[in-house]
Amino acid sequence: MASHALMCRLLPNVSVSKVSSVFALGMNNVPLFRGSASHGVFSMSSAGVSFPVPCFLGGAAATYGSAASARPLHALLSGASTFSSSAASSASPGDEAAAAVYEVAIRTGDRRGAGTPCGAEIELFGMDARDSSGPHVVGTEKGFVTGGCDAFDVHSPTDLGDSPARLRLRRLEAGSSDLGAGWYVYDVLVVRRGGRRGMRYHIDGWLGESDSGGVKGEDERLVTGVTVEDVKSAMDATRLTRNSLSDSExxxxxxxxxxxxxxxxxxxxxxxxxxxxxxxxxxxxxxxxxxxxxxxxxxxxxxxxxxxxxxxxxxxxxxxxxxxxxxxxxxxxxxxxxxxxxxxxxxxxxxxxxxxxxxxxxxxxxxxxxxxxxxxxxxxxxxxxxxxxxxxxxxxxxxxxxxxxxxxxxxxxxxxxxxxxxxxxxxxxxxxxxxxxxxxxxxxxxxxxxxxxxxxxxxxxxxxxxxxxxxxxxxxxxxxxxxxxxxxxxxxxxxxxxxxxxxxxxxxxxxxxxxxxxxxxxxxxxxxxxxxxxxxxxxxxxxxxxxxxxxxx
CATH class of the missing domain: 3.60.40.10 (PPM-type phosphatase domain)
Known part of the structure; x- marks a missing residue:
């Protein structure tokens, strides 16, 4: 078995990703030690592994001026002052022109190769209207990491209601080579700023070709959402894979x-x-x-x-x-x-x-x-x-x-x-x-x-x-x-x-x-x-x- 997290004990101030880069492929067969050295992608509960909860689901969130502004997972979990409750009180330039601000969490799966270095386009649709400023480009700087939850603000000049009915998600092209660009998206959660009730768009599949499993999906998904009364609770729901069947099935x-x-x-x-x-x-x-x-x-x-x-x-x-x-x-x-x-x-x-x-x-x-x-x-x-x-x-x-x-x-x-x-x-x-x-x-x-x-x-x-x-x-x-x-x-x-x-x-x-x-x-x-x-x-x-x-x- 290959694992390199033991280096995190030797370099406690270096993230696992950095350790991976430093020691490249030479670190095989090292025991797994999770804890303070981990970048906190997962949280543990009696119900099993749950995705990290973005700050907007547990309190106030920061705002930015761009139409779709990213809030990286490591920053959400680090307690940085940029994402404190006081920052939420500052209106961003985009708020003045926006009829509604929607907070979006994209959850990437935890299987091998699920992450992607590519960005994505996201577009929201109401029952009778679409976000006229979309699609919004997100994740272009760092892509999306395996097992991560990346949060973004979408400032829409069109009021799509509290629960946008549909969502379109498209993986951007990698460029000359698509190797390693496949993206396994678990789901997307959307809530209107300040609300609890929102929408969950279940995807649980590949956008593009998987990196190691030989499975290929479409680069774009148009998904109809399901209303969830409490978006935070939805983050902790037990997860089954796409191939797993329900009891009735x-x-x-x-x-x-x-x-x-x-x-x-x-x-x-x-x-x-x-x-x-x-x-x-x-x-x-x-x-x-x-x-x-x-x-x-x-x-x-x-x-x-x-x-x-x-x-x-x-x-x-x-x-x-x-x-x-x-x-x-x-x-x-x-x-x-x-x-x-x-x-x-x-x-x-x-x-x-x-x-x-x-x-x-x-x-x-x-x-x-x-x-x-x-x-x-x-x-x-x-x-x-x-x-x-x-x-x-x-x-x-x-x-x-x-x-x-x-x-x-x-x-x-x-x-x-x-x-x-x-x-x-x-x-x-x-x-x-x-x-x-x-x-x-x-x-x-x-x-x-x-x-x-x-x-x-x-x-x-x-x-x-x-x-x-x-x-x-x-x-x-x-x-x-x-x-x-x-x-x-x-x-x-x-x-x-x-x-x-x-x-x-x-x-x-x-x-x-x-x-x-x-x-x-x-x-x-x-x-x-x-x-x-x-x-x-x-x-x-x-x-x-x-x-x-x-x-x-």
Whole structure:
């Protein structure tokens, strides 16, 4: 795992972004320490991770003379006098000509590459009128940062009412190269100055091409807003990803009983094999395995021994500098999750988030030290409902055969959770570790013929989702659609797919000229052209969804 926030402890007056620039790409595998050295992009609550709240949602706001004036997040959170309540009493030149002043908060997602160096155009529409001075250009100086919330004032000569009905948001072009310019916008909140009731425009998607996931969206969105009685409360609402389905949607789709046949492959970082140490070499069984600081589990149960839960964890190697084996921490997480899944005598069995909580408690009870990302997926054999909890840059994708059955296509994808590039969310023994409730929770519906791929960042840093889909198509071919095949054949195919993915991820990791998800994300974050893969432990778990031979649970 890569992280460089340890430098923040050595340079307490330098922001994480500055540390990133100073140490460039040389700082790999460093533990995550959040706290005073962080620039405060996230706040913590019992409901999970929430976006920072701009000052206008908690009190008076500053005003500026331009039609759309920016209030950077770092300034909003720093308590600078420019943004004090006294500043709000000073009228800006734009106020005199404005029929209304609207305060706008644009929230950028927290997945890898979500930020953009580009600015944006924003335009507001009322029920019967539009802002005649728009569109307004914002964010041109610094762009929008991953996980950030950027606030702007829009001075409109047209009174659009307290709640503008629609909003148009357009990402500006990057120039000669669009690499790194894709922008993942979560939502936009608008409130008339001095009010509480406002509008929320839900986007939750890419504007332009994603930097590392192979997803491309339109550069412009026209969105109809939803009224929120208290805009500040809306900032703290629990977030689901675009691909996550609501309970009602899940119940409508959950009509396919499935049986999962799973296999795994682990390739430790080559240098760890040379230096040795506990867990350095790969060790795999039908239900548990590890290599380097990576670990996985496969909980078998349900109908005729089909897998009901799977997980991957990636420990932070750099704890070794403090005499701590983070591999022991990740192995402890997966063992605890496995034990919780297999020993549960309740029905329904624990879901992914409950298993993650059990795993975190397990390593805490054992007083294990270190930190680790964690991705756990649980599947109900009776109806195919998949529930996942993901914390960090490990993750999963769901592949489904195309309508003509010739190729596999990406159906669902977990969120790549980072505080910023190289600083993934992670469970840990230290005070600044993330918690299970900070995990991204998703649910989807599987059907026979689907392929579920879990992996550590060693997989997803080096292979795109499209690479993975192509390799599964070539390896499994149309045979993956033989959903009534024997258990032995299905297990063998799953294991073969896992080995192929791990092998290709390794080849990309040592290729210095490869175009990889990691190199694309690094190019954006460091504002320099970077190529090649990332050498790391690689763990892959592949599960094939098949028709169950009979219902006996």
């Amino acid at each position: 899940i119940n409508a789709l959950a009509k396919y009983p499935v049986l999962l046949y799973a296999g795994a492959a682990v390739l430790p970082h080559p240098e760890k094999l040379e230096t040795g140490g506990a867990g350095a070499k790969a060790a795999i069984s039908r239900t548990f395995g590890n290599g380097g600081e990576d670990s996985f589990f496969i909980a078998r149960g349900g109908m005729n021994g089909g897998a009901t839960a799977l997980g991957v964890a990636d420990g932070v190697f750099a704890w070794r500098d403090q005499g701590i084996d983070a591999g022991e921490y990740s192995r402890g997480l997966m063992r605890a999750a496995l034990q919780a899944a297999e020993s549960a005598d309740t029905h329904p069995r624990p879901d992914a988030l409950q298993l993650m909580s059990c795993a975190a408690k397990g390593v805490s009870d054992l007083k294990l030290q270190g930190s680790s990302t964690c991705c756990i997926v649980s599947v109900c054999n009776r109806n195919g409902i998949l529930k996942s909890a993901n914390l960090g840059d490990s993750g999963f994708i769901v592949l489904r055969p195309s309508l003509d059955g010739t190729v596999f296509e990406v159906k669902n994808r977990s969120v790549h959770m980072e505080h910023e590039f190289g600083r993934p969310y992670q469970l840990g023994h230290h005070d600044h570790g993330d918690k299970p409730e900070d995990a991204h929770f998703e649910q989807a519906a599987l059907r026979p013929g689907d392929v579920l791929v879990l992996g550590s960042d060693g997989l997803y840093d080096n292979l795109s989702d499209e690479d993975i889909a192509d390799l599964i198509t070539k390896t499994a071919g149309t045979t993956a659609n033989k959903t009534n095949s024997t258990a032995a054949w299905s297990h063998a195919l799953a294991s073969s797919c896992a080995r192929v993915l791990a092998s290709h991820a390794f080849e990309a990791s040592v290729n210095k000229t490869a175009d990889t998800p990691y190199s694309r994300a690094a190019t954006e974050f460091f504002d320099m052209v970077y190529s090649g893969g990332k050498r790391d432990d690689i763990t892959v778990v592949v599960a094939l969804a098949a028709n169950p031979p009979k219902m006996n649970e």
